[in-house]
Amino acid sequence: MEFPVKTGAPARQRTACAVVPVFEGKPLAGPAREIDFACGGLLKQLLRSGDASAKPGRCLLVPQLQGAGAARALLVGCGKPADFDAKRFRAASITAARMLKEAGLGEAISYLAVAAPAELDAYYAARLTVEATRAACYQFDELKSSGVEKLKLSKLGIGILDKQALRDTRSGIKDGQAIANGVHLARDLGNRPPNICTPTHLAREARALARKHPNLSVSVLDEREIKRLKMGALLSVTQGAKEPARLIVLRYQGAGARQAPIALCGKGITFDTGGISLKPPPKMDEMKFDMCGAAGVIGTMAAIGELQPRINVVAVVPACENMPSDRATRPGDIVKSMSGQTVEILNTDAEGRLILCDAITYAQRFKPRSIIDVATLTGACVIAVGNVYTGLFSNDDDLADGLLAAGRRSLDPAWRLPADEEYGETLKSNFADFANAGSREGGASIAANFLSRFVGDTPWAHLDIAGVAWKTSAEKGATGRIVPLLTDFLLNP
Numbered sequence: 001m002e003f004p005v006k007t008g009a010p011a012r013q014r015t016a017c018a019v020v021p022v023f024e025g026k027p028l029a030g031p032a033r034e035i036d037f038a039c040g041g042l043l044k045q046l047l048r049s050g051d052a053s054a055k056p057g058r059c060l061l062v063p064q065l066q067g068a069g070a071a072r073a074l075l076v077g078c079g080k081p082a083d084f085d086a087k088r089f090r091a092a093s094i095t096a097a098r099m100l101k102e103a104g105l106g107e108a109i110s111y112l113a114v115a116a117p118a119e120l121d122a123y124y125a126a127r128l129t130v131e132a133t134r135a136a137c138y139q140f141d142e143l144k145s146s147g148v149e150k151l152k153l154s155k156l157g158i159g160i161l162d163k164q165a166l167r168d169t170r171s172g173i174k175d176g177q178a179i180a181n182g183v184h185l186a187r188d189l190g191n192r193p194p195n196i197c198t199p200t201h202l203a204r205e206a207r208a209l210a211r212k213h214p215n216l217s218v219s220v221l222d223e224r225e226i227k228r229l230k231m232g233a234l235l236s237v238t239q240g241a242k243e244p245a246r247l248i249v250l251r252y253q254g255a256g257a258r259q260a261p262i263a264l265c266g267k268g269i270t271f272d273t274g275g276i277s278l279k280p281p282p283k284m285d286e287m288k289f290d291m292c293g294a295a296g297v298i299g300t301m302a303a304i305g306e307l308q309p310r311i312n313v314v315a316v317v318p319a320c321e322n323m324p325s326d327r328a329t330r331p332g333d334i335v336k337s338m339s340g341q342t343v344e345i346l347n348t349d350a351e352g353r354l355i356l357c358d359a360i361t362y363a364q365r366f367k368p369r370s371i372i373d374v375a376t377l378t379g380a381c382v383i384a385v386g387n388v389y390t391g392l393f394s395n396d397d398d399l400a401d402g403l404l405a406a407g408r409r410s411l412d413p414a415w416r417l418p419a420d421e422e423y424g425e426t427l428k429s430n431f432a433d434f435a436n437a438g439s440r441e442g443g444a445s446i447a448a449n450f451l452s453r454f455v456g457d458t459p460w461a462h463l464d465i466a467g468v469a470w471k472t473s474a475e476k477g478a479t480g481r482i483v484p485l486l487t488d489f490l491l492n493p
């Protein structure tokens with residue numbers, strides 16, 4: 001989809017549809033007022049009669065406009081001006097995009113950014129418009145053999161009145177497109193079924209990505225090489241599966257070789273049955289989403305590859321299945337991680353931390369300035385913060401604050417939770433250095449504490465996306481969450 005900037009007079013701009021914001025208890029202003037004037041006060045009438053509403057979430061498509069350059073107007077309810085914040089702004093963009101999509105329009109011009117709340121500058125107003133519109137138009141239909149309606153909307157003009165805002169608007173659109181592309185890729189990878197989206201598939205996608213962007217290179221390690229690296233923790237998870245494991249390493253080189261990279265690690269369990277500690281059947285299909293950390297990291301690399309910032313990033317993605325079988329790891333087995341630390345596997349369903357701990361150890365090779373891991377790691381994190389916030393755990397306040405701020409700016413928010421050493425108490429083992437699972441209480445922090453034992457002194461953050469990576473029931477599907485936060489962070493490290 002294209003997003004050209006439109007600086008012309010709203011009343012005269014030719015378009016199939018002008019998208020205009022309307023507010024409760026406030027007379028029409030800006031583009032809405034100009035278009036209303038051109039069509040003889042029709043919009044005002046519709047609001048007065050109650051056919052149109054300025055309540056948030058409401059919107060009305062007005063056909064057959066006479067007198068304005070636009071053939072139609074889409075009145076988007078934005079609520080009370082005082083309550084119109086960045087989240088409401090994004091919601092309005094989503095409502096508008098859905099309506100344009102449903103109406104089967106090929107093109108429109110949106111004037112929502114003109115009324116953006118004060119907390120959004122021209123850059124973020126444009127960026128969020130692009131991200132929201134692209135997300136609202138996303139559909140996963142590659143496996144549907146019939147009944148698919150193709151998206152007609154191919155162009156959304158972004159109308160601005162202030163020419164001073166031109167540069168920032170353009171830059172917001174550019175970054176928004178790259179982030180939307182990354183989110184799109186992450187959602188596709190997450191949504192693909194586990195018989196297609198295997199570790200080999202993830203590796204193939206990473207290779208395709210590296211071919212697309214100049215500063216991006218990839219290496220894929222197979223099981224022989226993983227064994228040579230002595231990644232006993234990762235190997236213990238994959239050993240019950242026929243499907244071969246992969247360690248995917250994507251490197252983005254946007255700065256000199258001497259600049260330390262930021263390392264990203266993404267959990268890539270392409271299906272999590274729980275292993276011998278088998279999960280109960282209800283909703284087990286959703287464990288195909290257990291690679292959404294990997295998808296988020298790969299999606300972020302796609303966005304970065306497109307935007308070419310002057311930084312270095314290395315992504316380490318351990319990918320495998322967690323299956324029960326006669327060769328699978330048993331509860332009680334003790335394995336040696338790449339770090340040399342031994343782990344008693346008390347619960348084979350606590351597998352994410354096992355593949356991540358070896359990925360984190362491997363990432364240290366690149367002497368990173370920080371390590372950020374992303375994982376659908378614990379059900380406990382979903383209990384703690386639901387599906388609103390990503391759980392953030394860190395050993396470094398500056399890194400944590402940077403990530404929290406990036407999450408706020410990109411409306412992909414994270415909430416910091418503790419990972420202090422006290423949370424390691426229940427990981428004590430009589431037989432190995434420590435166990436992979438502790439008590440149920442504080443499970444998300446215990447998992448973070450487990451990972452912290454592999455980061456040494458490197459500034460590290462762990463993002464638990466178990467609650468936000470996908471939606472359930474009618475809207476079931478991957479969200480691509482964490483790509484906006486991570487990309488924003490990497491653009492402002």
Ligand code: BES
Pocket residue numbers: 272290347349350351352376377378379380382437438443466467
């Ligand atoms: N992938 C799951 C976590 C998960 C569960 C994410 C449900 C989203 C929804 C992870 O591998 C897991 O099974 N974690 C266990 C850990 C426990 C055994 C210590 C959990 O959270 O129950």
Ligand code: MN
Pocket residue numbers: 272274348349350351352
């Ligand atoms: Mn599990």
Ligand code: ZN
Pocket residue numbers: 269272290349351352376377
């Ligand atoms: Zn898992």
